[in-house]
Amino acid sequence: MDAMAKGTTTTRTARPTAASILAAAARAINRRGVEATRIADIAAEAGTSTGTVHYYFATKDDVLLAALKWANEQPYARVDELLGRDDDDVVRLATLLELSIPYPGPQRDEWVFFLELWGWILHRPDLVPDGESIDSRWRSYFVDVVRSGTASGAFRPVAPPDEVADRLVALVDGLGLKAVLGQAWMTPERMREVLLRFAADELRVPYEALDRR
Amino acid sequence: MDAMAKGTTTTRTARPTAASILAAAARAINRRGVEATRIADIAAEAGTSTGTVHYYFATKDDVLLAALKWANEQPYARVDELLGRDDDDVVRLATLLELSIPYPGPQRDEWVFFLELWGWILHRPDLVPDGESIDSRWRSYFVDVVRSGTASGAFRPVAPPDEVADRLVALVDGLGLKAVLGQAWMTPERMREVLLRFAADELRVPYEALDRR
DNA sequence: ACCCTGACTGACGGGTCAGTCAAGTTCTCG
DNA sequence: CGAGAACTTGACTGACCCGTCAGTCAGGGT
Numbered sequence: 001m002d003a004m005a006k007g008t009t010t011t012r013t014a015r016p017t018a019a020s021i022l023a024a025a026a027r028a029i030n031r032r033g034v035e036a037t038r039i040a041d042i043a044a045e046a047g048t049s050t051g052t053v054h055y056y057f058a059t060k061d062d063v064l065l066a067a068l069k070w071a072n073e074q075p076y077a078r079v080d081e082l083l084g085r086d087d088d089d090v091v092r093l094a095t096l097l098e099l100s101i102p103y104p105g106p107q108r109d110e111w112v113f114f115l116e117l118w119g120w121i122l123h124r125p126d127l128v129p130d131g132e133s134i135d136s137r138w139r140s141y142f143v144d145v146v147r148s149g150t151a152s153g154a155f156r157p158v159a160p161p162d163e164v165a166d167r168l169v170a171l172v173d174g175l176g177l178k179a180v181l182g183q184a185w186m187t188p189e190r191m192r193e194v195l196l197r198f199a200a201d202e203l204r205v206p207y208e209a210l211d212r213r
Numbered sequence: 214m215d216a217m218a219k220g221t222t223t224t225r226t227a228r229p230t231a232a233s234i235l236a237a238a239a240r241a242i243n244r245r246g247v248e249a250t251r252i253a254d255i256a257a258e259a260g261t262s263t264g265t266v267h268y269y270f271a272t273k274d275d276v277l278l279a280a281l282k283w284a285n286e287q288p289y290a291r292v293d294e295l296l297g298r299d300d301d302d303v304v305r306l307a308t309l310l311e312l313s314i315p316y317p318g319p320q321r322d323e324w325v326f327f328l329e330l331w332g333w334i335l336h337r338p339d340l341v342p343d344g345e346s347i348d349s350r351w352r353s354y355f356v357d358v359v360r361s362g363t364a365s366g367a368f369r370p371v372a373p374p375d376e377v378a379d380r381l382v383a384l385v386d387g388l389g390l391k392a393v394l395g396q397a398w399m400t401p402e403r404m405r406e407v408l409l410r411f412a413a414d415e416l417r418v419p420y421e422a423l424d425r426r
Numbered sequence: 427a428c429c430c431t432g433a434c435t436g437a438c439g440g441g442t443c444a445g446t447c448a449a450g451t452t453c454t455c456g
Numbered sequence: 457c458g459a460g461a462a463c464t465t466g467a468c469t470g471a472c473c474c475g476t477c478a479g480t481c482a483g484g485g486t
Binding site (some may be wrong): 032033035036112115116118119121122123125128131132135136158159163166167169170171172173174175177178180181182183184185194197198201 | 245246248249325328329331332334335336338341344345348349371372376379380382383384385386387388390391393394395396397398407410411414
């Protein structure tokens with residue numbers, strides 16, 4: 001845990017806060033859940049004192065909220081990088097779907113953050129805009145690739161491209177949810193199969209084209 | 214939720230019972246969220262004292278867990294009743310889909326309980342079985358109607374019946390989630406359209422057959 | 427009339443935890 | 457180098473809240 005990103009004052013572009021505390025908070029949230037996370041947990045995780053946490057963030061709410069937003073931003077760099085490697089829309093869709101599955105490790109962690117954020121939004125209407133922006137960003141990945149693939153003729157969607165994209169996103173959410181929760185009948189492995197078969201059906205692409213593990 | 218809206222919430226006239234405390238706890242959870250619900254909230258909601266709550270339930274966890282399970286059981290009676298009215302599988306599917314939408318009121322409340330339960334399960338692995346049993350019960354409604362409708366020839370699913378049922382359940386979960394969260398672009402109304410069009414496509418049934426509001 | 431018994435009450439003990447603060451340490455720049 | 461700014465610390469405070477418990481009360485039973 002003592003990664004101690006010390007010099008990471010990186011880019012003074014409006015970020016006066018210590019990233020290491022956010023990362024620590026994110027780790028704590030991932031382990032215990034937002035509501036159960038105490039300032040002391042964050043401090044311990046960051047290898048510092050509770051006083052320091054309060055030096056950078058006025059209130060507990062501030063840290064937790066910042067950490068949740070931060071954690072939800074993290075995956076995008078990786079996703080962009082992976083999606084940028086290839087410009088074949090079929091491959092890009094396959095990558096996107098693969099990234100949507102809560103395999104143990106970072107991807108499961110990201111799902112946990114989603115769930116925590118959703119649970120918080122539910123009783124904090126002021127956070128709805130945050131949820132919306134994160135969600136629309138994720139959704140646009142699907143919309144873009146489906147539109148692009150349809151335009152190029154790689155996909156022959158059974159419904160308007162945007163509607164198919166919405167269906168894909170909803171299916172990912174519904175399946176992923178059960179998989180993160182650890183339900184026996186919906187493992188990441190099974191999610192992958194259901195998801196790929198569905199995408200293949202909806203976009204009229206052979207299953208094998210998406211099955212590029 | 215509707216049954217408990219009765220005027221019996223009165224203070225101190227009606228004697229508290231385990232059931233009335235559960236109902237009060239459910240109301241409190243719905244308003245504040247599981248983790249934020251205090252014994253005092255439940256007592257106040259039930260018009261009784263904190264001592265009484267502890268008289269019926271040993272610990273806070275016990276009340277909350279019992280209340281969540283209780284609340285998740287409530288809708289089934291109503292669903293069974295509505296589904297039993299008709300034996301046309303197309304109509305029953307339409308009913309089922311309609312019941313899956315978090316319209317403001319009891320149906321939204323039920324969705325909130327789902328979300329609360331999910332959030333709790335995420336950090337309490339011992340509750341996974343509870344989540345699984347609730348989930349498999351809900352899923353079986355879809356499996357049954359799709360199988361039955363397929364057998365009778367009312368549906369001509371584009372994939373094996375059970376797989377189509379899984380897709381429907383996942384879509385309901387994914388769409389409903391965004392709708393409960395109050396996202397502007399996914400209202401109950403829009404969820405209904407997307408869901409019905411999807412079901413129509415997957416089961417090869419005319420949209421109008423499902424659109425029986 | 428007397429006494430159980432079981433439901434119910436609410437004050438209180440004690441643990442927990444967010445946020446404060448005074449004191450100490452390290453950094454920055456003239 | 458030295459002064460002040462920036463940062464860090466952990467003990468402390470005060471609020472909050474769970475779970476307990478001594479006690480009240482109503483309604484039987486004898």
